[in-house]
Amino acid sequence: MVNFESLVHPPTVYMYDFSSYSSKEYYSSKAKFDKDKYVMKRDFYESKDGTRVPIFIAHSKDLVLDGLAPTLLYGYGGFNISQKPYFNKTIPVLLEKGGVYAIACTRGGGEYGQEWHEAGMLQNKQNVFDDFISAGEYLIIEGYTSSDRLAIRGGSNGGTLVGAVINQKPNLFRVAFPEVGVMDMLRYEEFTIGWAWAVEYGSVKNEKDFKNLLSYSPLHNIVEQSYPSVLVYTADHDDRVVPSHSYKYAAKLQKHQSSKKDPILIRIGESTGHGAGRSVDKRIKEYAEKWAFMFYEMGIKY
Structure with a gap:
C-alpha cells in the first residue's frame, strides 16, 4: 500500500502488485476536485544572497503566464519544520478561479x-524574510502574478514572517494574512511558553540577540507608510502565542497605515486556541472570509 497526495491530488491509497510491477487505486478521498485539470511542480529561485530555494507551485494546466493570476504565497520558515505540499480542501477555491497557490x-x-534550519534562526533570521520576499518576486518575474494580485499568508512563526516582510517590502504584496503570529519580539518570552522559543529566536537578555530581534520585530518596525490590505487572525484562548501580540500589532498598524483605501482588520476567534478548537462550521466561515477578503481587495468577482 502506498499513500500519495499533493496540492492538486487528494489523498489516495494505491495497491502495488510486485508480481506485475503495477499499481491500482485502492482508496481515494471523496473531495469533489478534478485533479486532472491542475498541475503542481517544484521550482527553485534565487534568494537575495544567491541561495537556491525550493518552491511548490500549483495552478490549472491551461494557466496563461500573463501576470494576472490571483496568487496566494504561504510560508513558515522556522523551528526545523519542513513545508510539504499536502492537499488542502480550501485551495481549489483559488485554483478554480484561475489562481495560483505557492509554498516557499x-x-x-x-x-x-540542520544546516538549512540554522541558516534561518537566531542571527540568521533575516534570511527567512529575504527568501520569502524573493519568492514573491520570482512569481512576478515568471509571469504568474503581479504585486496587485499577490497575497501572502503564514501562521504562528509564519505570522511573524508575514508581519516582518510587509514592513520591509510593503509594495510587493496586495493582501496579507498574518495569523496567530509572534509580533512583539522584545517581550515574547514573558508570556506562557514563550521562553522556550529563545533557542530559535534569541533572548532580549543577550545584547546581540536584542539588537537582532529589534531589527525585524513586526510590532516595533511598523512605520508610517502604505501597507497592503491586512486581515490579522488571532484567538482569545490561544495560550501558545497569546492574542495580545496580534492586538497590539493590529492597533499600531491601523494607526500607521497611510493608505486610506487598504483596510487593516483583525478577526478574533472566540473560545478557540492556537489553530485548535474551531468547529467545522467556524472553519468554513473563516476560509470563506479569507477568500472573500482577498478577491475583493484584488478587485476580482467570484
Whole structure:
C-alpha cells in the first residue's frame, strides 16, 4: 500500500502488485476536485544572497503566464519544520478561479537538514524574510502574478514572517494574512511558553540577540507608510502565542497605515486556541472570509 497526495491530488491509497510491477487505486478521498485539470511542480529561485530555494507551485494546466493570476504565497520558515505540499480542501477555491497557490520552502525549515534550519534562526533570521520576499518576486518575474494580485499568508512563526516582510517590502504584496503570529519580539518570552522559543529566536537578555530581534520585530518596525490590505487572525484562548501580540500589532498598524483605501482588520476567534478548537462550521466561515477578503481587495468577482 502506498499513500500519495499533493496540492492538486487528494489523498489516495494505491495497491502495488510486485508480481506485475503495477499499481491500482485502492482508496481515494471523496473531495469533489478534478485533479486532472491542475498541475503542481517544484521550482527553485534565487534568494537575495544567491541561495537556491525550493518552491511548490500549483495552478490549472491551461494557466496563461500573463501576470494576472490571483496568487496566494504561504510560508513558515522556522523551528526545523519542513513545508510539504499536502492537499488542502480550501485551495481549489483559488485554483478554480484561475489562481495560483505557492509554498516557499525558506531557510529556517527542515527541508535540507540542520544546516538549512540554522541558516534561518537566531542571527540568521533575516534570511527567512529575504527568501520569502524573493519568492514573491520570482512569481512576478515568471509571469504568474503581479504585486496587485499577490497575497501572502503564514501562521504562528509564519505570522511573524508575514508581519516582518510587509514592513520591509510593503509594495510587493496586495493582501496579507498574518495569523496567530509572534509580533512583539522584545517581550515574547514573558508570556506562557514563550521562553522556550529563545533557542530559535534569541533572548532580549543577550545584547546581540536584542539588537537582532529589534531589527525585524513586526510590532516595533511598523512605520508610517502604505501597507497592503491586512486581515490579522488571532484567538482569545490561544495560550501558545497569546492574542495580545496580534492586538497590539493590529492597533499600531491601523494607526500607521497611510493608505486610506487598504483596510487593516483583525478577526478574533472566540473560545478557540492556537489553530485548535474551531468547529467545522467556524472553519468554513473563516476560509470563506479569507477568500472573500482577498478577491475583493484584488478587485476580482467570484
